Amino acid sequence: MPKSKHSSHFPSISCDEEWLRTSEDAEPVPEGAPPVRIALKGRGAVSAPLHRFAKEQREWLDDGWSGSMAQGAGTDAQDQEVSHDEAIWWQQAAQAPSTQVHEERARSAIQKNDSPDIFFDHSVNPYRGCEHGCIYCYARPYHSYLNLSPGLDFETQLFAKTNIAEVLRREIGHPRYRPASLNIGSATDCYQPIERDWRLTRQVIEVLHEACHPFSVITKSSGVERDIDLIARAASCKRSAVYITITTLDGRLARLLEPRAAAPHRRLQTIRRLAEAGIPVGVSVAPHIPFLNDDMEQVLEAAREAGATTAFYTVLRLPWELNGVFQQWLQAHYPQRAARVMERVRDLHQISDEERARGKSYSSDYLTRMKGQGLWAQLVRQRFARSCEQLGYGREREPLDWAPFAAWQQGQRGPQQSSLF
Template identity: 80%
Template structure:
């Protein structure tokens, strides 16, 4: 049963779990609750009490993490950036389609509700990033903030880790891009605009659909579509290059791609891109559970078209497979239906005047900053070391 303010319907076991838990009525269930009412048999190990099995809202818990490294390298040919920095693990926005959900399995947590309620904040991320980009061996490359977690999710208001990152990058004049579906990015317009004037910053706003009822279910704690459009306008008015991400395309649900592109263009977006729904690992089950809860009449049709987009064979469909991770096709799909989506996108972009070139960055400022860093005398013992790694406590 759906929970208030949450995307996932339940907390299914992750692929590394060694135990299996099943719900059974032992006679202590309240008399007002019918058998199985609001109960999820796949709840995680930390949700053992019956009152946590109901449709009531679940609290968000934030854990401190001491990062060992900040920059993650990307070798995928499907992604437009080479490096990424993520100040958080998990995301309170609760987007049901998020491809990062399965990463919570490595933390021994469920990609379902745990992903949006058990969050990890890398409180030393800015210091580690500064140490990494200061190293003589550092090879500068396109860097994106927020590729696996929304860097402006609600906890950013209090923790400010993303602002710390862009302060470090701004001081070094290191080009970067941000991607978010939150209006909270407006708080940092002063820093981003200053970098943009040096051709060193760009922002991408994700708008999945303009339908507020649909997006409230898809992305329960993200900004409403009209609010994101206003954010695009404010960023553009501040001189910041803004692109729109129409992602992911979900067949028979987010079918207003042309309307999204038109509204974003009117607000000031100059570039655009899209992806199709991807369902790796546990996300396949998490998404299908959500579909059955909210759109049971069209669930089968949606999943069949998703499998069509990824050219899943009949044999693999019988095994429950819904996604092909092959490079060059996983982001946009392949086959007839993928071609139709691609044609729709390209035609709309051409009609609306979207640029086809990526936003170019100027690296001269960073090269000058690094040259100054290398000329500075070093302390005995070499360059500054990153903070000592290790897990922190709950805060």
């Protein structure tokens, strides 16, 4: 097993000209966010903003001493484009943060879900944080409870629940446990890069396989192929299914949205290999981000050709600090269309003018948060439904067999004592 910390260094910073912006072509960043103009190679977030529980809040202010380059090209409207020499200097001066993994002893393994808009009742997450660095991840604000930033900390300060397998075995064997649909990787990708060393997801699947407990996996990593042996054996008994997230087929956009996740073509290959192994595979086209990943139909077609049999989608959700983190990313990568994207996101969630003025971009109503509401949400829903119908996707997820687990659970309790009366 790895030591308490595991590091992978990515010291360089991208000098792509489209990533270097000045105040002349960039729109205002969210209030309180630093004026970052350079994205870090291999990272999604462009900064580490303070979380909502921080006792102190800080704002960036150019006092005129640090120079335009150190302050993100300054605020003077006459500032010039960042020169090539300045970009090289900044690339050498700045260092992208490395990944740190900390051991954690979990007190519980199963998280219960009571939201009717989510297809599973229980979930298991072997890690906190995710090195994939997906900029749209709704789980980023969870890092605030750890006194860490939902920005860069979420993808660089990771926590491995080293005892997750033994805790899970104890929980599902408890007499009071009531079996329900269980998903692995709902708040963190269970096959993110550190899984290669820690192998916690494999341990979780081994426990579930031993207990004949049905489960599903959702991931955007090709690392799931490593565990095809276990997942396929469970699938042969109708006890497993895998869902692969493909946000877009555009490789360049995927690198910006999900910098350390598998490339789109590699995920399609994973779908094909899982299907060939007899594992039910679904595709998650999520999230839909207006004016960015507008290739839903192409994703569904490619995934169906690779072997996916079911599909679902969600729209972009921006709870808590994710609202500012995502908007800052937009300013760094797509400054000219940032305002347009955000207005349509607010349209999808039916945000009122008063709420928009306060900076709100998301409605947490569980009846509409996943698919949105209003005209634009209806158009996306119609596009998805028509494509699924044309391509022959199934409407229902694969049914799972619970009888073997009931027998295993009964065996864990031992023979029942006969009544004296």
